[in-house]
Amino acid sequence: DGGITQSPKYLFRKEGQNVTLSCEQNLNHDAMYWYRQDPGQGLRLIYYSQIVNDFQKGDIAEGYSVSREKKESFPLTVTSAQKNPTAFYLCASSMGQGFYHTEAFFGQGTRLTVV
Amino acid sequence: AQSVTQLDSQVPVFEEAPVELRCNYSSSVSVYLFWYVQYPNQGLQLLLKYLSGSTLVKGINGFEAEFNKSQTSFHLRKPSVHISDTAEYFCAVSDINTGKLIFGQGTTLQVKP
Numbered sequence: 001d002g003g004i005t006q007s008p009k010y011l012f013r014k015e016g017q018n019v020t021l022s023c024e025q026n027l028n029h030d031a032m033y034w035y036r037q038d039p040g041q042g043l044r045l046i047y048y049s050q051i052v053n054d055f056q057k058g059d060i061a062e063g064y065s066v067s068r069e070k071k072e073s074f075p076l077t078v079t080s081a082q083k084n085p086t087a088f089y090l091c092a093s094s095m096g097q098g099f100y101h102t103e104a105f106f107g108q109g110t111r112l113t114v115v
Numbered sequence: 116a117q118s119v120t121q122l123d124s125q126v127p128v129f130e131e132a133p134v135e136l137r138c139n140y141s142s143s144v145s146v147y148l149f150w151y152v153q154y155p156n157q158g159l160q161l162l163l164k165y166l167s168g169s170t171l172v173k174g175i176n177g178f179e180a181e182f183n184k185s186q187t188s189f190h191l192r193k194p195s196v197h198i199s200d201t202a203e204y205f206c207a208v209s210d211i212n213t214g215k216l217i218f219g220q221g222t223t224l225q226v227k228p
Contacts (some may be wrong), residue, residue: 033216042220082178090158103149106158106214
């Protein structure tokens, strides 16, 4: 079945450690996105990528990094510079050409907790 | 910059009553519009989308939305809700100038028996 897979579902991290969240899609989509979700704040865009080897900062990129070495993969690293990393992280991908993207498909999310 | 505003953070409604969840966006240029639903601890699922054509869009689970360009709105409606519709609903816009997919703050629909 085609889809978008995030792993792990739950992740615990000690303060000061970097951690990488995985996102893989087999939908052959060009665009991929990372969002952060906090209660009452909706989804905020961290990074997005329109094509392989290219990505742009979203609205809250500080303390995060990404790579897009393969079309199907868009891992997110939460660095120790992120002041408040505890949140629910959602990865998405969408079809389209250039900036004309239609619906996005979402993974099931990763809940990161800093302990 | 493009933005999306969902006018109600919570909407309580009784079962079988009609409901409208409101959404406004900021840009007057061409956009694609979406409504998504999220159940607890899950990802988002597409309810419906507007890309072009008819301004009344029908989606899954009996939901529909109307695109109003002059008012830059895309309100979601359902004539009769069920307990199972209790969830968080997000309005989103695809900004064709940047490629970003931008979401509103979300509206929690609480259906009461």
